[in-house]
Amino acid sequence: MGGDAVNVEVSPRALRLFVFDLDDTLYAERDYVRSGFAHIARITADSAGIPAEDIEVFLWDGFNEKVRGNAFDLLLTAFPEIAVHWTVGRLIEEYRGHKPSIATDPTLKSLLRTLRQSGSKIGVLTDGPVQSQRSKYNSLQLAANVDIAIFNDEFGVEYRKPNERGFRAIMSAFHFPPEMCVYVGDNPEKDFYAPRRLGWHSVRLRLPSQLRHELEPASADYFPDLEFNALAGLVQYLENCCHCSCSTESK
Structure with missing residues (x-):
């Protein structure tokens, strides 16, 4: 998923609660689609007498x-x-x-460990069928570096982003002021509206490999505070925010 390194000129904020979207943020969503199509090809090929490769190619070509x-x-x-x-x-x-068969970029995995070791809290907030989202979460082995995971569909599909409920659930678990919370996502149609309304910081990771990288916010209410088009820039910025918070607390 990673892009080329960039120089970050943005001043860091003192942040303590780092919450991440799942799909196309903590892993490449097209990898999940490819994995699912490969599974469908395997289980249908024998009964239909068709090579699994032909089925997978048909599905993947359609997706592309x-x-x-x-x-x-x-x-x-x-x-x-x-x-x-x-x-x-x-x-x-x-x-x-x-x-x-999906994986988190090693740079992001290292970031999660760094943030958590600093004493910051880490969350995941995601939409989608609970069965598939939990399967992704477990396959990525995120639990070791995540303090809380919210699957919005457990509340009901009406509570998917941009609804605020999932964000409020995380806030109530840790009691950090909104200005010390950040949400990192990829989708301007829904990811940044609620954080903006709640006073959180919001950051968009925008990579050419993402399924929604061409989407633009519908209005000012849907804009993130910051946008990074390279994974290295995002990681550097969040690490700086973490260090800024630690420095502030030590004074």
Whole structure:
């Protein structure tokens, strides 16, 4: 996921609570999609008598052509042999329930350890079906360096971002003032609206490899405070914010 190193000219803030989005922030979302398609190809190939590679290529080519939401409908239409044994509903269940082959960039993993070792608190706040989001979280082995993980769909889909509920749940767990909290995400359609309203700091990681890197905020209410187009710049900035907080407390 990482981009080229950049020089950070932004003055750091004293931050103590660092909360991260999951998809396309702590791992590359397209890797999850590819992993899910590979799983679907493996489980459907034998029963349909079709090479798994052909199924995976069909799904992945569609994804690269911006097919969203109906990939499995198109699959069953293109390969009637699969439709004899599988329904769209079962394929969705398999996709969401599979153990994904995904990884957090080593630089980000090191950042999480550094922040936590400094005494800062680390959170993850994510939307999406709970089964798949928990599977991603567990596959990334984030629990060792995360103090709290909020899966908004456990409250109900109506509480997905930009709703404030997940952010408020994290605030109530640690009691830091809003100005010492930061949310790091990728999606300007929903990630930064609630933090801005609550008085948090907000940072966008914007990399060419992300699925939503071309999206722009709909209005000023949806803008992050900062944006980084390289992972190295984000890491340097957050580490500086952590050190700034530690220096402030030691005075």
